[in-house]
Each structure stands twice: as structure tokens, then as C-alpha cells.
Amino acid sequence: VIGVVIGKTDVRGFPDRKNIGSERYTFSFTIRDSPAYFINVNSWGREEYVRSLSESFRVGDCVTIENPLVQSKEAEREEKFNPVTPSCYKLLLSENHSVVKTSSCYEMDTKLLSLLHLPVKDPQDYYSLGDIIANGQSLDGRVLNVLAAVMSVS
Numbered sequence: 080v081i082g083v084v085i086g087k088t089d090v091r092g093f094p095d096r097k098n099i100g101s102e103r104y105t106f107s108f109t110i111r112d113s114p115a116y117f118i119n120v121n122s123w124g125r126e127e128y129v130r131s132l133s134e135s136f137r138v139g140d141c142v143t144i145e146n147p148l149v150q151s152k153e154a155e156r157e158e159k160f161n162p163v164t165p166s167c168y169k170l171l172l173s174e175n176h177s178v179v180k181t182s183s184c185y186e187m188d189t190k191l192l193s194l195l196h197l198p199v200k201d202p203q204d205y206y207s208l209g210d211i212i213a214n215g216q217s218l219d220g221r222v223l224n225v226l227a228a229v230m231s232v233s
Contacts, residue, residue: 080144080170082110083191085117085199086162090133092126104129109162110142111194119152119161120144122172132172136181141191145178147171162199200224 087108095103104126111117122129136142147170161169172179198205205226211218 080110080112080118080147081191082112082117082142082144083194084136084138084140084142085109085111085195087133087138090126090130102126106133107161109164109199110144111197111199112191114194114197116165117162117199118164118166118168118170120147120170120172121161124174128174132179135179139192139195140181143180143182144170144172145180146176148173148176164199198226200226 088106090104090106092102092104095101103123105121105123106129107119107121109117109119122132149168150171151167152164152169171177204224206218206223208225208227211223211225
């Protein structure tokens with residue numbers, strides 16, 4: 080699978096249920112290979128492997144993923160912690176079988192770079208801040224999508 084990284088989480092550690100007293104580490108990222116398709120990728124394993132993999136690329140890099148495990152995603156559970164994707168699958172990276180290679184999007188395909196700036200939600204599924212202010216009471220308790228741009232950071 081070849082795509083541009085459009086999102087990435089920090090590395091987190093969790094107690095390993097199989098080996099009491101030790102920890103497993105994880106991080107996830109989302110790659111996109113066309114305007115309509117993107118998929119979440121999860122990596123679990125030893126701290127050294129997960130940290131090294133996480134530090135090997137950043138958002139905006141193009142990656143080639145070799146030998147991932149393709150799994151059906153559990154939509155309700157998965158989408159609490161990862162972006163909602165149009166695919167009913169996710170990719171799982173394993174230390175022993177999977178490889179992630181990074182390269183310049185210019186070397187791969189400059190079309191991939193343009194995917195970085197496309198929203199991942201349906202353009203009709205957003206609320207403007209004005210709509211939220213005007214209809215705040217009726218929207219109370221609902222989950223809303225807001226599309227915004229940062230004008231300045233200071």
C-alpha cells in the first residue's frame with residue numbers, strides 16, 4: 080500500500096495482559112491514496128519497535144507499507160479512537176512481518192501530496208461556527224463536525 084500520511088497519534092504504552100508486569104506499545108496513523116479512500120494503520124509491539132517506527136515518518140510523508148495484516152474493523156469501537164474511514168478494514172503492522180518505507184511524495188507521485196489538504200469528511204456534513212452559535216440549544220449533546228482553519232498562532 081502506498082499513500083500519504085494524513086494523521087498520526089503519539090506512542091502510548093499499556094499493561095500487557097499476557098505478560099503481567101510488562102507493557103505493550105502502540106500508535107496509529109492514517110494514510111490516503113486517493114481523494115475518496117484512506118485507511119487507519121495500527122502498530123503494536125515492543126517499545127523499541129513502536130517508537131522507532133513512529134519516529135521514522137511524520138504527517139505529510141509518503142509511505143509504502145509492505146505485508147500488513149488486513150483486519151475488519153469494529154466500527155463502533157475503532158472509531159472512538161481513530162478517524163472514521165470509508166473502508167471497513169484497518170491495517171495492522173507487526174514487527175516480524177511488516178515494513179514501512181518512507182520517501183518523498185515528489186519521488187512517488189506528486190498527486191499524493193495534493194491529498195494532504197483534502198478534508199476527510201463529506202463537505203455537506205460540517206457546521207459553521209455561525210450555525211453552532213445560532214442553533215446552540217438544539218445541537219446540545221450532539222457530536223458535530225466543524226471545519227476550521229488556523230489564522231495565526233501566537
